[in-house]
Amino acid sequence: MKKINKSRYAILGMLFDKPRSGYSIKSNMLESTSRFWQESDASIYPMLKTLEAEGKVTSKNEFVGKRAKKMFEITQTGKDEFLAWMALPAESETHRDELLLKLFFGANTTPDETIKQLRLKLQQSQKKRAQLTIVQIDTLAQIPDTHTHKLFWEMALKNGLMHYDAQINWLIDSINCLENKFGGKNGNKN
Amino acid sequence: MKKINKSRYAILGMLFDKPRSGYSIKSNMLESTSRFWQESDASIYPMLKTLEAEGKVTSKNEFVGKRAKKMFEITQTGKDEFLAWMALPAESETHRDELLLKLFFGANTTPDETIKQLRLKLQQSQKKRAQLTIVQIDTLAQIPDTHTHKLFWEMALKNGLMHYDAQINWLIDSINCLENKFGGKNGNKN
DNA sequence: TTGAACATGTAAACGGTTACATGATTTA
DNA sequence: TAAATCATGTAACCGTTTACATGTTCAA
Structure with a gap:
């Protein structure tokens, strides 16, 4: 096709x-x-x-x-x-996620490097989630309920929030998992 | 860059x-x-x-x-x-999601069409999640814990499960939301 | 014996991005 | 007056996909 x-x-x-x-x-x-x-x-x-x-x-x-x-x-x-x-039915997106690829190959490097990658992503995800709530409050909440687009825009935004929430939880779990297994250095919080 | x-x-x-x-x-x-x-x-x-x-x-x-x-x-x-x-820090993926774009433009068509899109995606997500659990049981579980890659492959797989779970929940919520608002036809379950 | 899976490639088209290019207007 | 934003575009490159192309081996 x-x-x-x-x-x-x-x-x-x-x-x-x-x-x-x-x-x-x-x-x-x-x-x-x-x-x-x-x-x-x-x-x-x-x-x-x-x-x-x-x-x-x-x-x-x-x-x-x-x-x-x-x-x-x-x-x-x-x-x-x-x-x-x-x-037309929405075509499923082909998605390339570099973090997951690096995680998949994690055994080929030190656990510390993978933890670093996950921590960076956690920071980015938390930031993006925060930005989304700002959009929610400053922009979407200002639109009157009668606006035909509002409901759909809200649903799309909720998708973002749910995505980041799930991602953040998974990142925290994964970081903990690696740190427990390999005795992660707690000082390395950058 | x-x-x-x-x-x-x-x-x-x-x-x-x-x-x-x-x-x-x-x-x-x-x-x-x-x-x-x-x-x-x-x-x-x-x-x-x-x-x-x-x-x-x-x-x-x-x-x-x-x-x-x-x-x-x-x-x-x-x-x-x-x-x-x-x-190198993992670059954040640029991601195109056709379903979300169609949802974003949902006000330009009938609610029924958007519901149809969401239902289709729900089916696909449930199917993909099921396939992932099969991989988890049939493939990952067979790998001995001593295998250096196992832990990382498990984390990547868990990411998939969490992604689909969150997505499925959001889809169900969104479908309900639209049906309540617009009196969705329950007969239209395809 | 037929189809599925194994196995390896090439050519061309396409979509998207990066870099380049320019200039006006508003705000600090 | 300098920087940020508004505003519109082009050219070249690059990565990826589609379509094309071919042949073997194994299992049903």
């Missing part, structure tokens, strides 16, 4: 409700979908161009204050394509 | 303990690391060639019964490179 470009759907989805500029799509995704979906700068602008050539979006130049923006609007054809994709 | 080929480390890691053929690496990874790391057929053979040209592995043709195999053995230089990578 031929692999197809999924970026287009993310972009069409971001345009579904209202017209946006490329920059707006980019920054919006950064603060909303980045945990499970990100687009690099260099993928959004060319894709918008392609979508316009295909008639899936239209563009017009606008001025917001003194700033020039190229605003893109989704067409009916674009909506049709987006909705057709939405109806 | 330039993105570098990580496949090489996975392959060097698989060769660290004992010589293997390309096919053996492939099938071995399929049953051990595939949840968090996979290599396609077309990446292993060329990479082995590259590694050999770099002096990281050596090869010789062997016969196992009547079957010809090209067995690859890691060199000291190869081990050095692998260990240097192991000591």
